[in-house]
Amino acid sequence: MKKVLAGLAAAMALITPTLSQAEKLVIACGSVGMEKDLCTQGAQAWAKKTGHTVEIMSAPTDTSQELAQLQQLMAAGSTDLDVARIDIVWPGILANHFLDLKPYISEDVLKQHFPSIVQNNMVKGKLVAMPWFTDAGVLYYRKDLLEKHGQKPPTTWQELAQSAKVVLEAEKKAGNDKLVGLVFQGKSYEGLTCTAVEWLDSFGGGTIVDPQGKVTLNNPKAVEAVDFFASLVGTVVPRGVLSYEEEGARGAFQSGSAVFMRNWPYAWALANSKDSMVKGKVGVIALPKGGPDGKSTGTLGGWQLGVPKYSKNKELAVDLVKYLTSVEEQKRRAVVGSFNPTITSLYQDKELLAANPFFGSLYDTFINAVPRPTITGAKYNQVSTEFRNAVYATLSGNGKAADNLAKADAKLKALSKGGKW
Template sequence: MKPALNLALGASLAALAAAGLASPAAAQGVTVSISCGAVGQELEICRQGAQAWAEETGNTVNVVSTPNSSTERLALYQQLLAAGAGDIDVFQIDVIWPGILAQHFIDLSEHMDGAEADHFEAIVENNTVDGRLVAMPWFTDAGLLYYRRDLLERHGASVPETWEELTETARMIQEAERADGNGQMWGFVFQGRAYEGLTCNALEWVDAFGGGTIVDGDGNVTINNPQALAAFELAATWVGYIAPEGVLNYAEEEARGVFQSGNAVFMRNWPYAWALAEAEDSTIRGNVGVAALPRGGEDGSNTGTLGGWQLAVSRYSAHPEVAADLVRFLTSREEQKRRAIEGAYNPTIAALYEDEDVLAANPFFGDLYDTFVNAVARPSRQTGESYNRVSNEFWNAAHDVLARRAEPAAALQRLEADLNRMSRRGW
């Protein structure tokens, strides 16, 4: 195990003893543990849901915080599960992981009493591997464009329809704001670190221009095409021009920090950032708008990468039925509604997109419904257990282009060759 993972694992599991959530009557119950992310309000909202279940059932829940980086989190999970460790009963897993981790999880269809039928069919299908429902949908995601409404109004600009328009509008407002004394203003921030988040961003650029999904539905490598090249060529102009050099090491929270401090015009991020941008202590509260990400040119399309997280029960759990009951509670309509209102986490139950309370808290949920249900999927199903290597090659190529270590055409040619070698004997 790598030293960094050792430290992360040790810190996470050390928290088990101190993180128990239970009712006074829990003495007769059992103890289960759940891994939760900690991006934004995620950890606290997870704790609240787990506490409510504990009080209702008389069981105890240990909440384990895991790395924010999905790349680091998957590596940690793989170490735990490969060892058959029962330290974590319920795993929060990314939408692209069911095929990778399925062998380690129980079939939840035997425990949900048909509740899965209320969730988006495509996500349930994504979470079904070899006929087994290995995870329940918890919340879904798609990349969105956040913008400063006040700055656009002040400078007579409109929400950009294309990536080219975003580039020009970002430059114009950035320069004007700096001339007015805000030397920290940047036009655009996003997730530019070499990790899974950059795969999501770069796939949005490529798909917006009509460049496909890296690997098509039949498993063919398609990334080296004129449309993908146009996307990479435009992105190559951003760093140091409308985006800070530091964006090359930004994940979600770094980008949000710059935007929420008032130092960026546009930001690409997930829906969770809305609730934080509109919080009482936010310096930009009341001045934030949300839209679909721009098209890639006039003939392109608005697109966002499909994200989202699921809950799975380890087959090494000492209490699988109790753990499955926790999953059923946390993925229920009532709990998903609470999470949507308090944290802007997108429900996976379609009916909640018509709920007045949910829409009052998140007005863009209704306007951008099509963005959420038609988001572009990463090619994890086509590439199976090879997906991690595919994504690693893709985000490294994108990072090299952004950092100007490679010309876009050369980066795509090398990426195509590497992926073709990888797929030579099938994914």
């Protein structure tokens, strides 16, 4: 009997983690809005279920800084990170440092997600990361202020500028001189690239580099788009926007200081939280067109989860990724924090749609979002930097769009080596 009991004890030890067998994993969590809290809660739920522990590594709010930090860790072959956040434009940049998840993820599970996002995460047949949540830029507006001053939600950027001026002038006469018209991500970082790609595409000015790899930045429509927004700085758009990331814009809007805001869907839950100054006063629509002949467009965003090949706990890390990207976890994050699922079936979920009504009305915006030029592969970050610096210079009053975009266009053409990225 003693031998039998000893054998059972040994078998159980192989199945159930003991204190000595429990492993500690480190996951990078975002710091924008409710990201860190939701990520931490999900990781802790997995830890409780498995008997392991998870430590949170906070990522910078500036995604450009986050990429640099991640590249430094990977270049050093660091074992300090087991699960990493990967922006939708990073798979081609980071692929060599990450585990291929395809052997661990069934085809049935992959088919649950948007095919375009799964494909985006494939690099030379390797599944670099699993889709976690998707994004597209949207327009938030103050329903109460537009109704009060006889304005309708804008369908073009020109209408938005005009409506903002009407509201600002009327509110100023009433003593509200703190109000501004439009806020967005205007700091020279990846957020400005996302915002400005929307401007270009909405005016018919392309997406910096076309799907065949040709640099298309220097064109009249792109110049018109950037000059238009530069003309608003100091009137409809406050100069402070030039230092705003996502949270800066959200802070201004949520405090009641802005009529319109360009941001990601995550801001919805926070704008309607119990301590928000604009709770119940906010509408969300697709971003405006660049004039009557333009188009409504939102830049494709979103984040994935991947496992660095230097992790000492690869299989456990994969299990954590599978848990955090599951149907149940994506639904929880959507209901609580307005993070768009990458699992298509959730867009018919009644509880999710009740919490985020615009997920249904803007479904086409999310599935048809305009991608950034990831055809540039490992050089994407250089492309993005040249582009946003040119846009930022124009917004700051340092030259006209025609000159700034022409200079950036020339640099990108030299970088592309004839379109062969």
